[in-house]
Amino acid sequence: MTTDISYTTEEISKLLKISKLTVYDLIKKGELSAYRVGKQMRVDASDLEAYKIRAKGGKVYASMPDIPVQQLAQPTLTSKKDIVITGQDVSLDILSKHIERKLTSYRPLRSYVGSLDSLISMYKGESDIVSTHLLDGDTGQYNLPYIRRLLTGNSYVVINLVSRMAGLYVPQGNPKQLQGWDDLKQPGLRVSNREKGSGARVLLDEQLRLRGISPRILSGYGQEESNHMGVAGKVASGEADFGVGIEKAASMVGGVTFIPLIQERYDLVMLKKPENAEWLESVIAILQSNVFQNELRPIQGYDLSQTGQILFEN
Incomplete structure (x- = not known):
């Protein structure tokens, strides 16, 4: 029907x-x-x-x-122009609010997709400001190796939004005594996993690859959650022995302990195109402003030491 x-x-x-x-x-x-x-x-x-x-x-x-x-x-002369912002972190919602307030002729639209899908959407011309936190295990670098590969032929600017701790979610008391990536070799572990292309999924996959751990030994590896809260919730309910995510989500879910393992960079990418010139510098100014950063400061787990810093530009 x-x-x-x-x-x-x-x-x-x-x-x-x-x-x-x-x-x-x-x-x-x-x-x-x-x-x-x-x-x-x-x-x-x-x-x-x-x-x-x-x-x-x-x-x-x-x-x-x-x-x-x-x-x-094509929008009418009286309509606002859209700026599509991808990613799931609350810092992006705060950025959207500042853009809407400062750039009155533009309307920020939020698209809640993962890091890899965000970069692909930018390559296809479907997004304007994309967020990414993708670890390249071979170099230890965040984001730039992926950006260079996926946005080849484009001119862009990469700017830091925040840095934050990522690691393992384990049940309170840590019954499996998981302390690091090497402990994931332990037989019989159940994982609460993220979707393919998300930063947390790439982080887990890279750590398994570097240690020669087959994903097949992890029960639940193919079952995916669409956000950090969902992963932490599965761990808290006893349906999984661990998950991978950021510190902030663990603090919002009772019954979960966070094991910090790596500080990840959460960066923004914007294309340097003539049609973006009107708003690009204003967005960078927002990211570098005290007003914006002061709004992020109270949020647990954020490191703002590089916020607003241009990391790469071509």
């Missing part, structure tokens, strides 16, 4: 022959009803049909194939 069918934003953009950003804009303005399943937005078929009926009645033929996509995606 039609009521049992739902679509992703990507499927909606193909059905209506408009860009994904236009789909997000319709959802943001309440013109197209949507809901979240994990990290993904979904639109029911009945809500899509209702939108199409309203659009046709209002002479907005968004689904007609003979109208150029460029014309559909």
Whole structure:
């Protein structure tokens, strides 16, 4: 039945022959009803049909194939321009608020996807400010090796948002006595894992690879959670012996102990394109401002010693 069918934003953009950003804009303005399943937005078929009926009645033929996509995606002179910001950390929500306040002709839109998917979305032209915390195990570097590989041919700036501790979530009392990555060789361990492409998943996979530990020995490795809180929750409930994540989430879930193992850099990437020039310097100024940093300072687990520092530019 039609009521049992739902679509992703990507499927909606193909059905209506408009860009994904236009789909997000319709959802943001309440013109197209949507809901979240994990990290993904979904639109029911009945809500899509209702939108199409309203659009046709209002002479907005968004689904007609003979109208150029460029014309559909182009904002009106009175509308705000969108800045799509990817990532899940609360610091990004705070940044969005500052952008909205300072850049009144722009509207920040949040996309809650992982680090690797964020960089891919930037390469495909679907996002403007992407966050990433990806460890390259061979070099010990965060983010830059991945950025260079994925954004080859582009000019961009990498700037630090925060640094934060990452490590293991274990149940209170640490019954398996896990103290470091080498302890993951212990047979019979159950893991609460993150989704592929997330920074925490890459961190775990790199540490296993460097130590020659097969993921197959970890029960639950293929079962994925979409955020740090979900991982910590599985550990707290006794469904897993450990998970990988950041300190802040552990402090918000009772029954979980955090074992700090590595300080990770949580960086932002922005493309240096002519159409971004109008807002790019303003966003950097926000990141470097005392007002923004003072709002981050009370949040547990953040190291702001490099916040606003340009780490790489080409």
